[in-house]
Amino acid sequence: MRFYDTSQAKVRDFTPLSPGRVGLYYCGATVQGMPHVGHVRSAIAFDILARWLEYRGLEVTVVRNVTDIDDKILEKSAASFAEGFDAPADYREREEWFALAYRFEQEFLRAYDTLGVRRPTYEPRATGHITEMHELIVELIERGHAYPALDDSGDVYFDVRSWAGYGELTRQKVDDLQDASDADPRGKRDPRDFALWKGHKATDPQSASWPSPWGRGRPGWHLECSAMAGKYLGSAFDIHGGGLDLRFPHHENELAQSRAAGGDFANFWMHNGMVTYEGEKMSKSIGNTISPAEMLAMAEPRVVRYFLGQAHYRSQLDYRPTSLEEATAAVERIDTFVRNARSLTGNDGAATEVPVEFSAAMDDDLNVPQALAVLHERVRAGNTALAAVDASAVTTALGTVLAMTEVLGLDDVATAGAAGDPAASAALESLVAAQIEARAQARAAKDWAAADAIRDNLAAAGVVVEDSAGGARWTLAP
Numbered sequence: 001m002r003f004y005d006t007s008q009a010k011v012r013d014f015t016p017l018s019p020g021r022v023g024l025y026y027c028g029a030t031v032q033g034m035p036h037v038g039h040v041r042s043a044i045a046f047d048i049l050a051r052w053l054e055y056r057g058l059e060v061t062v063v064r065n066v067t068d069i070d071d072k073i074l075e076k077s078a079a080s081f082a083e084g085f086d087a088p089a090d091y092r093e094r095e096e097w098f099a100l101a102y103r104f105e106q107e108f109l110r111a112y113d114t115l116g117v118r119r120p121t122y123e124p125r126a127t128g129h130i131t132e133m134h135e136l137i138v139e140l141i142e143r144g145h146a147y148p149a150l151d152d153s154g155d156v157y158f159d160v161r162s163w164a165g166y167g168e169l170t171r172q173k174v175d176d177l178q179d180a181s182d183a184d185p186r187g188k189r190d191p192r193d194f195a196l197w198k199g200h201k202a203t204d205p206q207s208a209s210w211p212s213p214w215g216r217g218r219p220g221w222h223l224e225c226s227a228m229a230g231k232y233l234g235s236a237f238d239i240h241g242g243g244l245d246l247r248f249p250h251h252e253n254e255l256a257q258s259r260a261a262g263g264d265f266a267n268f269w270m271h272n273g274m275v276t277y278e279g280e281k282m283s284k285s286i287g288n289t290i291s292p293a294e295m296l297a298m299a300e301p302r303v304v305r306y307f308l309g310q311a312h313y314r315s316q317l318d319y320r321p322t323s324l325e326e327a328t329a330a331v332e333r334i335d336t337f338v339r340n341a342r343s344l345t346g347n348d349g350a351a352t353e354v355p356v357e358f359s360a361a362m363d364d365d366l367n368v369p370q371a372l373a374v375l376h377e378r379v380r381a382g383n384t385a386l387a388a389v390d391a392s393a394v395t396t397a398l399g400t401v402l403a404m405t406e407v408l409g410l411d412d413v414a415t416a417g418a419a420g421d422p423a424a425s426a427a428l429e430s431l432v433a434a435q436i437e438a439r440a441q442a443r444a445a446k447d448w449a450a451a452d453a454i455r456d457n458l459a460a461a462g463v464v465v466e467d468s469a470g471g472a473r474w475t476l477a478p
């Protein structure tokens with residue numbers, strides 16, 4: 001397997017640090033508002049990576065953090081208590097920061113679940129790891145890489161000049177870097193120094209600060225990922241992921257503080273490209289977002305998953321109003337084949353193995369567009385086998401198609417037409433089969449009126465019956 005490693009700006013061979021196991025950490029959400037489809041694209045990209053590593057026989061530990069304390073969360077909560085607060089959609093009046101964060105965390109989970117992003121092995125919250133963060137800060141201070149603020153803010157900063165490797169992830173020289181905007185520069189040795197710990201401000205609620213050796217305060221954003229990745233995956237682990245927008249400063253800072261504290265940190269850095277809206281990054285602050293719920297109102301979950309997962313994970317994915325049409329047609333092609341194959345062979349079929357061309361594409365830096373081309377090519381071959389009523393070839397095609405859809409997280413295409421509920425799907429299958437059987441008997445008895453009536457009733461219910469050499473087949477009308 002080969003992946004593009006952002007820190008080396010090249011594709012290189014991937015070998016797990018411990019044979020047979022992979023540790024994957026990817027940055028999760030700052031739960032300050034509703035998810036948008038950009039967030040979900042990021043999660044889908046790493047979900048596909050984890051599924052592929054597992055398919056390749058590796059035991060994968062996935063960690064995705066929840067940033068549940070942050071300036072933006074506190075600001076949104078504070079605004080909700082203000083006199084004359086005119087609650088924008090999705091925000092509530094007088095909502096404590098922890099209630100707001102928890103509520104949106106649930107919204108993210110709901111979106112991930114609906115779109116087939118498997119739950120990570122661990123999903124730690126920043127507020128649950130204050131002790132680990134203190135230990136990391138103490139280590140950095142002892143090693144001469146961090147210091148308490150020079151003013152009375154109660155902050156603690158990372159000393160970027162003390163760490164020769166600072167800038168290595170994004171291949172920049174310290175002097176060329178922008179200042180860290182997270183604190184008053186008067187308390188810093190260098191304006192690029194970033195906050196590890198933020199002293200409590202009188203305007204913040206008491207519940208948003210914790211005691212520490214440096215006084216009450218709360219953690220800096222970058223620090224939490226270092227502390228949690230270290231806790232759950234160890235001081236050296238295989239892959240660190242996140243969106244391309246996080247490379248600098250977030251990931252640069254994570255790397256610097258983790259290495260300065262003595263760990264190796266991530267062996268590979270993988271970054272997903274941005275979802276853009278008519279060319280511009282989809283972002284809460286710009287306000288050009290589309291929520292998963294809005295997309296799900298236009299198309300079913302598999303179509304949305306297909307749309308968000310179809311591009312190469314490193315490329316930009318632009319949303320346009322017509323974007324879902326192509327995905328709908330692609331998913332329908334797969335569904336129709338799966339349904340017809342099941343109807344012809346009389347059983348659900350089971351995922352077998354993915355074709356070698358599919359493996360080659362996925363091994364080559366997760367080339368999903370190429371892998372999808374293989375999937376559609378097998379669907380076409382399967383349709384040819386269906387037309388020839390070649391049950392054995394149909395069974396083979398069905399097995400490989402199911403294996404590929406599983407790797408891509410489209411596996412619930414298996415329940416096509418039944419709103420994703422396997423029991424409903426089975427019930428529909430058996431009711432339609434009984435109708436088709438009754439129609440065949442009517443035809444055998446040359447009772448054409450009865451046969452046509454059955455067909456018309458099925459059509460009225462959205463079930464299209466087609467006669468072929470192998471007997472009648474049915475599909476749901478698009």
Ligand SMILES: Nc1ncnc2c1ncn2[C@@H]1O[C@H](COP(=O)(O)OP(=O)(O)OP(=O)(O)O)[C@@H](O)[C@H]1O
Nearest residue numbers: 027028029030038039042242243274275282283284
């Ligand atoms: N438009 C986008 N396209 C793809 N990935 C995104 C997009 N926006 C955010 N992400 C990724 O989603 C994950 C969670 O992001 P986070 O909560 O930090 O959002 P954010 O970058 O602050 O979003 P926003 O700019 O909308 O506030 C990160 O890995 C981030 O890189």
Ligand SMILES: [Zn+2]
Nearest residue numbers: 027028225250
């Ligand atoms: Zn992070």
